[in-house]
Amino acid sequence: MSRTYDDSDQAVELANRTREFIRQEVIPVEQELLLGGNEVSQEVIDDLRDKARDTGVYAPQVSEEYGGLGLSFRDAMTAYEQAGQSLLGPPSIRVDGPDEGNMHTLEMAGTETQKDRWLRPLVDGKIRSAFSMTEPMQGGGSDPKMIQTTAEKDGDEWIINGHKWWTSQGTESDVLFVMARTDLEAHPYEGCSFFIVPTETPGVEIQRDVPHMSGNGWGVSHAEIIYDNVRIPESNLLGERDEGFSLAQQRLGPARLTHCMRFSGTAERALETAKAYVAERRSFGEPLADKQVIRHELADAETKLHAVRTMVRNAASRIADGEEARTEVSMCKVFAANTVNEIVDTAMQYCGANAIGRDLPLSYLYENARVFRFVDGADEVHRRTIAKDIMDDYDPAMIDTVTRFQQ
Ligand SMILES: Cc1cc2nc3c(=O)[nH]c(=O)nc-3n(C[C@H](O)[C@H](O)[C@H](O)COP(=O)(O)OP(=O)(O)OC[C@H]3O[C@@H](n4cnc5c(N)ncnc54)[C@H](O)[C@@H]3O)c2cc1C
Known part of the structure; x- marks a missing residue:
């Protein structure tokens, strides 16, 4: 069942339309193709996108000027x-x-020319893109300050050299958004920039798609890429020079929340599946749904899902008000990632063997949900951010008031 939040009428209407669209149009395709072990092609996605446009749920987050709903x-x-x-x-x-x-x-940061060339076709679904930041062992991962990729200015061009991996959709993309060091003397947070690199540029060498478990169901690779003397024009610098990390933060804050939002839907689907299964399946003379241990577990799962969605709304409202809301976003990310994994696992437990079987979506949701604890910052990195914030403003008087510490 859906819970009530302080969403606007427009947001509630959008939720209802999207829910109906997903149930009526998307899940049947998912069941026929994905759960049937068949390939989900670009044509299938294009067809669903046309239907989404007709239903008025396509690209709600993008401004109307660039082809979205402008919410x-x-x-x-x-x-x-x-x-x-x-x-x-x-x-x-x-x-x-x-x-x-x-x-x-x-x-947010593109020039008009960049928006015309890349944003419009991206919104239209005519091209795909990737975000290329994480690097292999000696480079930047959880600690992005370790970034090794460089971009050197040569006349009115930039020359990029580096090695990245886990660039999602790198192989399928038409354009890569690459983070590189542009001032080797400066601290990386003040000396990195973002570049727009067309994938066909000479020197972009896709080494391989890293083999991995699961996926999101539709041809998304995680590419290992060498950038070998990749030359791009000055005009492909995205945002200001040396302000790549500041831009990345502005990108990643909302992006972390959008992960939380999408994955909360994963948890909802898993719970709905489990509720239907335990209501229909009998054991020891009664429906599984009548066993109190199961009822309590499902009640706890629903409560935690509600908490995730409430936290996301709180952080999203702060961002909408112009705050960076770093701690709130980190709290949300780490809590949502762990809660979604827990809920999907609980839902699986009460569906018995069918949880592992591919007739139900649970095993796909489970494999997909696990990545949530790494992407856009592992749990520990977000806990580090939260801990730094809470430890920064402790009050020494809290122990001074305890008599035995004063002696
Ligand atoms: C499915 C998937 C898609 C991805 N897509 C992209 C993408 O499109 N673009 C991109 O650039 N990257 C992408 N990544 C990479 C992702 O951002 C990184 O995995 C993440 O930032 C962690 O970096 P790492 O894997 O190098 O882990 P490492 O830095 O090697 O860390 C390993 C582990 O150490 C622990 N750890 C790290 N720091 C600390 C600490 N301070 N204290 C305690 N423990 C710590 C964490 O548990 C962490 O998981 C993707 C990853 C996955 C799994």
Whole structure:
């Protein structure tokens, strides 16, 4: 059942339309193709996108000028939540990462020329993009300050050299958003920049797709890429020179929340599946749904899902008010990632063997949900941010008032 939040009428209407669209149009395709072990082609996604446009749920987060519905971040979020109920939901309504984050960055920091060339076709679904930041062992991962990739100015061009991996959708993308060091003397947070690199540029060498478990159901690779003397024009610098980390933060804050929104839909689908199973399946003379241990577990799962969605709304409202809300976003990310994994696991437990079987979506949701604890910052990195914030403003008087510490 759906809970009540302080969403606007527009957001509630969007949620209802998206939910109906996902149930009527997307889940049947998911069941026929994905759960049937068949390939989900670009044509299938294009067809779902046409239907999403007709239904008025396509790209709710993008301004009307660039082909979206022009809703605020806070109002569009209900569509992300509903889209997350199916693995094919986010690409169908064009709220899928990494494109969604890249569209947001372009809209925020791109020049008019960059927006015309890249943003419009991205929103239309005519091209795909990737965000290339994480590097192999000696480079930047959880600690982005370790970034090794460089971009050197040569006349009116930049020359990029480096090695990245886990670049989602790198192989399928038409354009890569690459983070590189542009001032080797400066601290990386003050000496990195973002570049827009067409994938066909000479020197972009896709080494391989890193083999991995699961996926999101629709041809998303995680590429290992060498950038070998890749020359791009000055005009492909995105945002200001040396302000790449500041831009990345503006991208990643909302992007982390959109992950929370989509994955909360995953948890909702898993719970709905488990509720239907335990209501229909009998054991020891009664429906599983009558066993109190199961009722309590499902009640706890629903409560935690409600907490996730409430936290996301709180952080999204702060961002909408112009705050960076770093601690709130980190709290949300780490709590949502762990809660969604826990809920999907609980839902699986009460569906018995069928949880592992591919007839139900649970095993796909389970494999897909596990990545949530790494992407856009592992749990420990977000806990580090939260801990730094809470430890920064402790009050020494809290122990001075305890007599035995004063002696
Ligand atoms: C499915 C998927 C898609 C991805 N897509 C992209 C993408 O499109 N673009 C991109 O650039 N990257 C992408 N990534 C990479 C992702 O951002 C990184 O995995 C993440 O930032 C962690 O970096 P790492 O894997 O190098 O982990 P490492 O830095 O090697 O860390 C390993 C582990 O150490 C622990 N750890 C790290 N720091 C601390 C600490 N301070 N205290 C305690 N423990 C710590 C954490 O548990 C962490 O998981 C993707 C990853 C996955 C799994």
